[in-house]
Amino acid sequence: MRRLVSIGSIAFDATLWDEPTTGIGLYTRCLAGALEARGVSLEKLGARDSGDHPRGNGGRTAWTLARLPKLLERSRPALYHALGNFNLPLTRVPGTAYVLTVLDLIPLIMPDTVSAKFRWQFRLWLSRSLLLADQVLCISARTRDDLLERFPEVASRAVVVPIGVDHVNAPVLDATSADYLRSLALPKDYVLYAGSLDVRKNVDLVLDAMERLRAQGRPASLVLAGQSWFGSGRVESRIARLRAEGHDIRPLGYQAEPVFYELMRRAALFVFPSRYEGFGLPPLEAMRLGTPAIVSTAGSLPEVCGDAALAVRPDDAEGLAESIHRLLRSPEERRAFAERGRARAAEFTWKRTAEGTLAAYEAALRR
Template identity: 25%
Template sequence: MNIISYLHPIRTYVPCTGAGRHINNTLLGLASQQNINLELLFSHQWLQADGKLDPRSPLRDIPLNTFPLPENLTERLWKLTQFPKMDKYLPANTDWLFTPMETYIPVSRCPVAVTIYDIQAFETDLPWSNTRQHRWFRYKWSQWIYKALANYRVIFTISEFSKRRMIELLGADENKIVIVGCGVEQQFYDIASINPVELERPVNNPYTFVIGGLRLRKGADFVLDVAKGLLNANSDIQIVVAGDSEPEYVAAAKDLPNLKLLGLVADSDLPRLMRCASSLLFLSHYEGFGIPAIEAMATGTPSVVSNRASLPEVVGTAGIVVEPEDTTTIVDTLIQLQENSQLREDYSRRGQEHAKYYTWSRCVDLVQKAFYEYI
């Protein structure tokens, strides 16, 4: 089977977001299959002097095709006018055009599959749903997503929650939507066998780990409340935060001695930071999946997640689901996970067993299966 994958190369540069990791692992997995010939398609602007992608992209050794027009201009034309048609940039024997990210590409030569991670743009009850910025975001998505849902043969997504919201909010055809989930890199499983006392820690105190930075979408207000609650409870638990934070929350964090901001960290450091933590604190308002919750489980660290969007579905009974506004309960939970070794070991064991289901090879198998079933 011959598959051409259109992508924005910059989204694949490591370190990258959860969506970027999904793109990289899916395409690398497909490229490794003996029955699949995978090639990339992207704007010529991304080529380096050696005729390949930037070294920061794990996909740089996959065969490629380019088109001469600038990426941004071309995509605007696709979404507004459905031109220029991209058929001339596809080899004659192309069986599928696959874009593992949210966009619209007009082609007629072959069927198209797209990955839509979530439809946050169309949610109306989030804290930021009525901001000018979000309304503009929703408008831009509305220019293309209905065409994609109507014209594309397969819509991949990563959770039952995201599938249900596409059906409820956009009227998507449920028979087109294929849930492929997410995976966890092997390094998260491997580090679970290492005693945390042998690893370098970011702080001397016990800590709960937050990934994604202090941002509104990631529940920064809730995290700050938990930090204050831990101080009021005279707990020695600190909150260690990895990721880019929004300026207003960085300023607020300076007044909290038990909150440490690491900023962006290398992907290779995440397993260690999770393994050394007494828990993962993931109080996000909205996730299409929520990979960090499963990554923490894979390392043997209990996951405490909000009862919002996909998170309860993803962690199941192996995680601890909380109301993010219930600071008292969250603080008590974090203290119990730190002080009650039996409770922590129970959730550690359940989490590790649960995480075994979430592998990138399973995701690739589901994508590949859909290509053969829907051709």
């Protein structure tokens, strides 16, 4: 087991720890567990209700800018790790190394998919954080490439540390969850999309494919599991219109993990034609559960999924429709993709993520 050199305490950004619907929250909790399993002592700072110094009902930005520097000055940890793309303190705390995780650069790459306020906050705060960071963790090679295209000066400090997927296992349902799933009366071979309904996720392409399949006399049932997000109103209106026209489309909204993963496990196939991902965890989760996936050729999805998933261009509705029909009519091909998907997903473990993170901590402390 890899162990850190003796470095003292590590202060750990927990500002999204209590947020179950965010990918950063999942990353925070899983990485903390994997580090602690290797004997690393973490001081969890800034969670809403839990950890060592909860912030209460205050906002994350105000807490990070005003309260966090004072906490770090008092406790003087050897290292502080910020996990939210850009949220290091604005000034250096003497004696404390800084590590920053960058998951994606969506506000810079697809500015229309976030609010103007958040876009400016991201750009300015990220620029400052990169000046101060001793090491920058990128969760994929694509994220690192995108970062260096805009900030080439961090090349010597930016490393790729992929995230894990072995937090996903066959879910154990309580009686209420099992009753809920039975009440849905889902068809045997449904197509699942899981994720937020924002523009970047390209749910419109899935709906385009559904319309094509029905027009061709090859209708498919679609289940959507995910919350509303910035700019999702238009997609939700279109879903309502298609349902009124007779399409079997079932928007279920946000689901707690046991139900979410059971929906994923039971699906005939999983579709995720996102226009950009810094990593793209949902298709890898589906693959771990043995559900064949269809993804786009955009962002990090080819890097993460490899040849274990079918891939279509993010503007190719006909290609997506044909891929869906191809897999729905071929149980043998679905089984083959399921086997390849499980093998691919097995390569991404939180142990591996922790090992890469520890190496970055050591490098930061040597600077």
